Amino acid sequence: MKNEMKPNVVGIDIGGTNTVFGIVDQKGTVLASNSIKTQAYQELDNYMNALCDGIAKLVADTCGMDKIQGIGVGAPNANFYTGNIEHAPNLPWKGIVPFAKMMSEKLGVPVALTNDANAAAIGEMKYGVAQGMKDFIMITLGTGVGSGVIANGQLIYGHDGFAGELGHVIVERNGRPCGCGNKGCLETYTSATGVARTAREFLEKRANEDSLLRKIPADQITSKDVFDAAKAGDAIAKDIFAFTGEVLGAALADFIKFSSPEAIVLFGGLAKSGDLLLVPLKKAMEDNLMPIFKNKVKVLFSGMKDADAAVLGASALGWDAK
Amino acid sequence: MKNEMKPNVVGIDIGGTNTVFGIVDQKGTVLASNSIKTQAYQELDNYMNALCDGIAKLVADTCGMDKIQGIGVGAPNANFYTGNIEHAPNLPWKGIVPFAKMMSEKLGVPVALTNDANAAAIGEMKYGVAQGMKDFIMITLGTGVGSGVIANGQLIYGHDGFAGELGHVIVERNGRPCGCGNKGCLETYTSATGVARTAREFLEKRANEDSLLRKIPADQITSKDVFDAAKAGDAIAKDIFAFTGEVLGAALADFIKFSSPEAIVLFGGLAKSGDLLLVPLKKAMEDNLMPIFKNKVKVLFSGMKDADAAVLGASALGWDAK
Numbered sequence: 001m002k003n004e005m006k007p008n009v010v011g012i013d014i015g016g017t018n019t020v021f022g023i024v025d026q027k028g029t030v031l032a033s034n035s036i037k038t039q040a041y042q043e044l045d046n047y048m049n050a051l052c053d054g055i056a057k058l059v060a061d062t063c064g065m066d067k068i069q070g071i072g073v074g075a076p077n078a079n080f081y082t083g084n085i086e087h088a089p090n091l092p093w094k095g096i097v098p099f100a101k102m103m104s105e106k107l108g109v110p111v112a113l114t115n116d117a118n119a120a121a122i123g124e125m126k127y128g129v130a131q132g133m134k135d136f137i138m139i140t141l142g143t144g145v146g147s148g149v150i151a152n153g154q155l156i157y158g159h160d161g162f163a164g165e166l167g168h169v170i171v172e173r174n175g176r177p178c179g180c181g182n183k184g185c186l187e188t189y190t191s192a193t194g195v196a197r198t199a200r201e202f203l204e205k206r207a208n209e210d211s212l213l214r215k216i217p218a219d220q221i222t223s224k225d226v227f228d229a230a231k232a233g234d235a236i237a238k239d240i241f242a243f244t245g246e247v248l249g250a251a252l253a254d255f256i257k258f259s260s261p262e263a264i265v266l267f268g269g270l271a272k273s274g275d276l277l278l279v280p281l282k283k284a285m286e287d288n289l290m291p292i293f294k295n296k297v298k299v300l301f302s303g304m305k306d307a308d309a310a311v312l313g314a315s316a317l318g319w320d321a322k
Numbered sequence: 323m324k325n326e327m328k329p330n331v332v333g334i335d336i337g338g339t340n341t342v343f344g345i346v347d348q349k350g351t352v353l354a355s356n357s358i359k360t361q362a363y364q365e366l367d368n369y370m371n372a373l374c375d376g377i378a379k380l381v382a383d384t385c386g387m388d389k390i391q392g393i394g395v396g397a398p399n400a401n402f403y404t405g406n407i408e409h410a411p412n413l414p415w416k417g418i419v420p421f422a423k424m425m426s427e428k429l430g431v432p433v434a435l436t437n438d439a440n441a442a443a444i445g446e447m448k449y450g451v452a453q454g455m456k457d458f459i460m461i462t463l464g465t466g467v468g469s470g471v472i473a474n475g476q477l478i479y480g481h482d483g484f485a486g487e488l489g490h491v492i493v494e495r496n497g498r499p500c501g502c503g504n505k506g507c508l509e510t511y512t513s514a515t516g517v518a519r520t521a522r523e524f525l526e527k528r529a530n531e532d533s534l535l536r537k538i539p540a541d542q543i544t545s546k547d548v549f550d551a552a553k554a555g556d557a558i559a560k561d562i563f564a565f566t567g568e569v570l571g572a573a574l575a576d577f578i579k580f581s582s583p584e585a586i587v588l589f590g591g592l593a594k595s596g597d598l599l600l601v602p603l604k605k606a607m608e609d610n611l612m613p614i615f616k617n618k619v620k621v622l623f624s625g626m627k628d629a630d631a632a633v634l635g636a637s638a639l640g641w642d643a644k
Binding site for chain 1: 399408409455456457471473474476478479480481482483484485486487488490491492495502503504572575576577579580581582583584610611612613614615618
């Protein structure tokens, strides 16, 4: 006898700062959600207890655990095949964390994991601007840069479950040091922190030029500050976005040569910069493409709300969790 | 009623110099093969007539056309979805060539196309060192650099049929001019012609240093000459291979971040250079990987004979041609 599908799933998005979780129904509606501070739990057991308690309470208030088909989790360095989180540099717990096993034992529900950007890609395919697409690349522009690659209508997990780390493709040999141990990774230029780094570099290099950004102590400048200054017409701030767009656009051109996607979908804080980022990005992307790829690939901004996309994407894994 | 599968297929490998074709059975045995000179036919109609005549004769001598299930073709810029060859820079016929349609009308057998490196990847998965693998990347090192990406056990064609052009990923911004119109493509460094280019550069830069390669007029040096000189202990020749391996290894590290393959399979003339290429390649590859990918990905040389692999791979498409 085939087991009947239960009506809801839980999606969890584990970030370096917050862990967001929500209950999602079969139509993709987030019925309820909540979050805990990831960094408040340096001990894995304490974190797991707090997260499971939070989920149990949210589920009890919404539908009851017997209505939950499974739990899907998006987390950095999450391995889809093993259910482990392995050596995630931005999370407090070191080594290999058997996350799926720990959580499913506590909550009595099957749990599946993948990295946060992969989860976002699945969310985008199921509920976002990539609905109906069989080939696209999701790029998440947040504190870091993540990616999820959909080809032939499937997420590419790779042989070990770790595919889609395009934030660590090297765009500048011997460039900026990255947390991963290499230099010149895309993430060091086009993440929110990368933009802030560019701001400090540009302000130092153009010391004689005035800028709205000089009102802010250099080590406190955020990508949001750069965005606001650029919007206000600040020349250095606009050049920072032009530079960021050029670096990202040239990298996207290389990604296109890999999987020839119908679209690139940008997601996350920086994706809200609109034409400031998009205009230089598209120019650099097209300039770096061969004729067979030119003027074919759409660049789209995710239509989903940040938290929803991650939770929805993660939750989609929950339907098939075993 | 399901049509019964016929016992043989035809595989065709269209290169800039030669077009090789063969008859292949269900076990992957090349029963007979022949070739024509691609460049001898500047007119498409003449080429198509000569090729179809050659195939018809080979088939008549072997099994008869009623025993041919389909024809599979590997060709540069070949579009799997449309059956066209589109704007191939190294072929004599410009624009969009409706290759599959023309050939199937002439021979009365269904014809399917993909690019030569994709065909080689399929051949490697069916008959070569990648048997049983679900995730690997094929890199062909010939006059140019081609690639075929297998993920989740399937070839990635991309939304338009053109995925897998890793020879044109840019490894050096504003680097060597490439036939594709861009600068610094992988192909300009790690193809056979790229190695010859490096030789000319190194010989010029190190003008005061003796080398076996100086016996050959600079514009006539081939990658084979460099290989022979390196084997004989020539310092400049060895450095040329070290440089080539470093560039390729660093590029492979970036490709691994995309699809996390179980193996990279190298194919073509340069792949025969063995440790001269492999040792610096592996070092550069590992140096440019993040911890989660280190010491995991095999680098293999194709076990197939050059002509066979291309014909076998192309022929594999013939079974499903419609």
